[in-house]
Amino acid sequence: MSAAVPVIPFRASHLSTNERELQQFLLGLQEKSPRKYKTQIVSFSLQLDPIDPLSVLAAIARSDRTHFYWENAAREEAILGFEVAKSFSINSGDRFAKSQKFIEECLDRTVRIGDLCLPGSGPYLFCSFTFFESQQNDPSPFPRATVILPSYQIVRQKQNCTLVINLAIDCDTELQDLLRAIQNKIKAFIQSANNLAPNRSSDRNQVIKQEVTFQSLENFRSSVASALKSIQEKQFSKIVLAHALDVTSDAPFQVVESLNNLRQTYPDCYVFSLANGRGHHFIGASPERLLSVRDGELITDALAGSAPRGKNAIEDDRFAKKLLRSEKEKREHKAVTEFIAERLSQLGLKPQRSPLKLLKLSNIQHLWTPIYAKLPSNIHPLEIVAKLHPTPAVAGVPTEIACEQIRQYESFNRGLYAAPIGWINYQGNGEFIVGIRSASIEKKRARLYAGAGIVSGSDPDKEMAEIQLKFQALLKALL
Numbered sequence: 001m002s003a004a005v006p007v008i009p010f011r012a013s014h015l016s017t018n019e020r021e022l023q024q025f026l027l028g029l030q031e032k033s034p035r036k037y038k039t040q041i042v043s044f045s046l047q048l049d050p051i052d053p054l055s056v057l058a059a060i061a062r063s064d065r066t067h068f069y070w071e072n073a074a075r076e077e078a079i080l081g082f083e084v085a086k087s088f089s090i091n092s093g094d095r096f097a098k099s100q101k102f103i104e105e106c107l108d109r110t111v112r113i114g115d116l117c118l119p120g121s122g123p124y125l126f127c128s129f130t131f132f133e134s135q136q137n138d139p140s141p142f143p144r145a146t147v148i149l150p151s152y153q154i155v156r157q158k159q160n161c162t163l164v165i166n167l168a169i170d171c172d173t174e175l176q177d178l179l180r181a182i183q184n185k186i187k188a189f190i191q192s193a194n195n196l197a198p199n200r201s202s203d204r205n206q207v208i209k210q211e212v213t214f215q216s217l218e219n220f221r222s223s224v225a226s227a228l229k230s231i232q233e234k235q236f237s238k239i240v241l242a243h244a245l246d247v248t249s250d251a252p253f254q255v256v257e258s259l260n261n262l263r264q265t266y267p268d269c270y271v272f273s274l275a276n277g278r279g280h281h282f283i284g285a286s287p288e289r290l291l292s293v294r295d296g297e298l299i300t301d302a303l304a305g306s307a308p309r310g311k312n313a314i315e316d317d318r319f320a321k322k323l324l325r326s327e328k329e330k331r332e333h334k335a336v337t338e339f340i341a342e343r344l345s346q347l348g349l350k351p352q353r354s355p356l357k358l359l360k361l362s363n364i365q366h367l368w369t370p371i372y373a374k375l376p377s378n379i380h381p382l383e384i385v386a387k388l389h390p391t392p393a394v395a396g397v398p399t400e401i402a403c404e405q406i407r408q409y410e411s412f413n414r415g416l417y418a419a420p421i422g423w424i425n426y427q428g429n430g431e432f433i434v435g436i437r438s439a440s441i442e443k444k445r446a447r448l449y450a451g452a453g454i455v456s457g458s459d460p461d462k463e464m465a466e467i468q469l470k471f472q473a474l475l476k477a478l479l
């Protein structure tokens with residue numbers, strides 16, 4: 001559907017002055033509504049004075065409100081979507097193809113108005129998928145596939161902010177009431193979104209830390225030892241085993257404060273939060289990009305092989321050199337690069353690998369190979385997600401056997417841990433990360449996840465130290 005352009009209040013602060021024109025436009029749309037769809041969507045992009053989307057989240061967050069938050073502090077990019085204009089979720093098979101169909105249909109029924117030259121303008125659809133297509137243990141609070149077109153979306157790119165309002169309109173929609181309600185809501189969240197303080201209450205930190213014991217990690221160590229035996233017997237060559245750490249606090253966890261901590265400590269990671277509107281959150285700071293598509297350029301990261309950061313530059317350099325030279329770590333890493341390159345080639349793409357480098361985060365460093373490819377417009381980002389997930393960075397080699405074994409070894413449901421989470425916009429650009437370094441949160445309870453890749457030559461004690469390091473970093477951010 002082509003984008004019609006009415007008289008437009010391009011700035012959110014001027015919305016009320018142009019209310020009548022906007023209402024006329026929507027009325028015309030309502031009257032001429034094509035019969036193909038009962039409900040049409042109007043996606044309205046406006047310039048917003050610079051605002052921190054996390055402070056808007058602080059202002060609007062409520063346990064019954066769905067949201068999607070995404071930030072890469074180093075790139076000075078943040079995206080917030082909240083409330084639901086249109087959504088799709090399934091718990092059955094073929095989830096990537098069905099999600100793609102929903103997105104295509106949703107965009108087909110959307111009329112885009114406003115200033116579409118603004119960065120981050122037009123509708124974005126937010127997606128999450130569980131690690132496994134079928135869940136065995138307790139059901140996850142997040143379905144196996146969820147796609148949401150939010151009612152409100154704020155995108156910040158450096159100092160530019162864009163507000164997108166997505167309105168679902170059918171012949172019964174009372175336009176005047178709808179427009180008034182929107183204006184009141186926008187006024188309210190802009191007014192109450194103050195800058196966030198740079199955080200941290202050390203008392204709370206104490207409370208949580210005291211309750212956490214790492215005893216259960218013994219099970220992790222014995223799983224690693226047993227997996228190593230199977231690797232020796234050549235049942236598989238790599239497996240990524242994870243552990244879930246349950247933490248309770250005497251007060252509800254503060255999601256926005258935790259996100260604020262995460263973005264300050266991990267500016268190079270993707271900080272994210274998903275709220276399902278029923279009190280469950282999934283948050284984290286992931287260093288691993290499953291894919292990024294911008295104007296026909298695809299980037300995906302092979303990230304596997306780890307070492308701690310040193311206490312000073314000399315020690316750090318020693319750890320880095322050891323990591324870059326380690327045959328075992330390089331084997332673990334190669335399993336991922338080869339898998340990604342092969343899967344992209346199966347889609348007819350020509351992947352180009354960058355030379356091996358290090359990704360240094362504040363607590364850990366990883367072997368990292370960015371992989372690039374030109375992406376023709378007939379390949380949807382979700383087709384790539386379907387092809388790549390799960391990579392050997394979070395599952396193993398061969399994939400199917402590793403996944404079967406993961407189910408045997410891990411007594412918890414992975415849910416969204418290590419699973420694809422991301423967004424796709426109307427231009428076909430999008431980004432997905434792998435949901436690692438993450439926690440699911442419900443009121444006073446949090447479940448933290450951490451995993452490590454096991455190959456021949458892995459040492460159970462070192463793998464245990466690696467996941468302990470990952471847990472400690474997350475615990476610190478949760479306050």
Ligand SMILES: C=C(O[C@@H]1C=C(C(=O)O)C=C[C@H]1O)C(=O)O
Nearest residue numbers: 303304305306393450451452453
């Ligand atoms: C599985 C996780 O991380 C993965 C495992 C890594 C490793 O074992 O070296 C490194 C990066 C990630 O691909 C996790 O953090 O939970």
